[in-house]
Amino acid sequence: MATTFLPFPPPGPKAELEEGEALTPRFGPDGLVTCVTTDADTNELLMVAHMNADALARTLETGEAWYWSRSRRELWHKGATSGQVQALVEMRVDCDQDALWLRVRVAGDGGCCHTGRRSCFYRIVERTGGQVLLRAD
Amino acid sequence: MATTFLPFPPPGPKAELEEGEALTPRFGPDGLVTCVTTDADTNELLMVAHMNADALARTLETGEAWYWSRSRRELWHKGATSGQVQALVEMRVDCDQDALWLRVRVAGDGGCCHTGRRSCFYRIVERTGGQVLLRAD
Numbered sequence: 001m002a003t004t005f006l007p008f009p010p011p012g013p014k015a016e017l018e019e020g021e022a023l024t025p026r027f028g029p030d031g032l033v034t035c036v037t038t039d040a041d042t043n044e045l046l047m048v049a050h051m052n053a054d055a056l057a058r059t060l061e062t063g064e065a066w067y068w069s070r071s072r073r074e075l076w077h078k079g080a081t082s083g084q085v086q087a088l089v090e091m092r093v094d095c096d097q098d099a100l101w102l103r104v105r106v107a108g109d110g111g112c113c114h115t116g117r118r119s120c121f122y123r124i125v126e127r128t129g130g131q132v133l134l135r136a137d
Numbered sequence: 138m139a140t141t142f143l144p145f146p147p148p149g150p151k152a153e154l155e156e157g158e159a160l161t162p163r164f165g166p167d168g169l170v171t172c173v174t175t176d177a178d179t180n181e182l183l184m185v186a187h188m189n190a191d192a193l194a195r196t197l198e199t200g201e202a203w204y205w206s207r208s209r210r211e212l213w214h215k216g217a218t219s220g221q222v223q224a225l226v227e228m229r230v231d232c233d234q235d236a237l238w239l240r241v242r243v244a245g246d247g248g249c250c251h252t253g254r255r256s257c258f259y260r261i262v263e264r265t266g267g268q269v270l271l272r273a274d
Contacts, residue, residue: 004267018252023262023269034185036173043180045229048171048236060264091262092182093271095250099185101258113232115155121238125160125228127197130141132160134230 005057011097018095026098027053032068033098037112040089040103046112047120049078051100063088065102083108142194148234155232163235164190169205170235174249177226177240183249184257186215188237200225202239220245 011017011024025033032050039046049067051059055075058066065086069076079085086104093100106112113120123134148154148161162170169187176183186204188196192212195203202223206213216222223241230237243249250257260271 005269021271023271034171036182036185038180038182043175043182045173045175045180045182045238048173048231060262060269092258092274093260093262094185094257095252095254095259096257099257100262101182115232117232120231120236121229122232123230125197125230125237132142132197134158134160137229 005060006053008053008056017097023093024097025053025056025093025100026096028098032070033100035067035100035102037065037086037102037104040105043103044119045121046104046106046118056100059088059091059102065104079106079108082111084111086112142197143190145190145193154234160230161234162190162193162230162237163233165235169207170237172204172237172239174202174223174239174241177242180240181256182258183241183243183255193237196225196228196239202241216243216245219248221248223249 009022009024011026017024027033031052035049035051037046038044050070052068055066055068065078065088067076067078085107088102088104090103091100111118122137124137126133126135146159146161148163164170168189172186172188174183175181187207189205192203192205202215202225204213204215222244225239225241227240228237248255259274261274263270263272
């Protein structure tokens with residue numbers, strides 16, 4: 001699977017990277033790019049994850065989000081076991097092509113976080129009286 | 138400056154990390170956490186950047202976004218020269234505390250990207266006929 005889009009071309013000069021039409025991801029030394037995933041309708045931030053070239057190719061091939069799990073060190077078809085599959089509505093890339101933005105619709109119960117919440121960002125960082133505390137939203 | 142919040146406590150066990158009230162950022166081997174910055178009103182994704190402990194402390198202290206510039210290897214008060222200062226409306230942290238979400242209002246001309254655009258994510262990744270092309274939005 002996912003052979004159509006591999007390998008991605010190597011990044012070119014700055015002008016091509018920033019203004020060109022070619023997707024040339026700048027994978028880091030660990031082979032990963034950062035991936036920001038939001039709800040396609042509300043733009044609510046759901047999660048931040050990582051993709052290697054294979055995960056990115058599979059995401060483009062299938063229209064569903066695949067990531068690289070750094071903790072398990074394996075490809076991760078999001079929702080394969082939980083049913084929380086992320087259907088890709090739109091993918092964007094940033095100026096220097098080291099980050100991707102996935103706008104998705106989440107299947108199953110609509111959750112994203114392994115703690116059971118809809119979003120991984122369920123705590124607000126609050127400054128009160130010189131202290132920092134986390135407050136659940 | 139920014140001595141109030143330093144150092145951040147070291148990350149505790151999983152239960153505290155995920156459900157506790159303490160901000161205990163899990164800085165990576167490079168000393169950085171990923172930071173996702175969105176428009177506070179629309180949640181539009183503006184940029185993805187990184188913070189070290191000092192940048193995070195300064196952001197909490199001043200209510201304006203500070204990052205660590207990986208390319209310049211220096212602290213970066215966003216907007217200090219461009220006027221595109223990011224006033225912090227809300228900060229959130231994710232389940233395992235290795236990513237931050239900044240909801241901001243951008244001063245100056247409202248831009249974020251060094252190319253002059255409002256957002257760094259100005260190109261859509263399109264799949265057409267087995268090919269991948271970037272299209273400006």
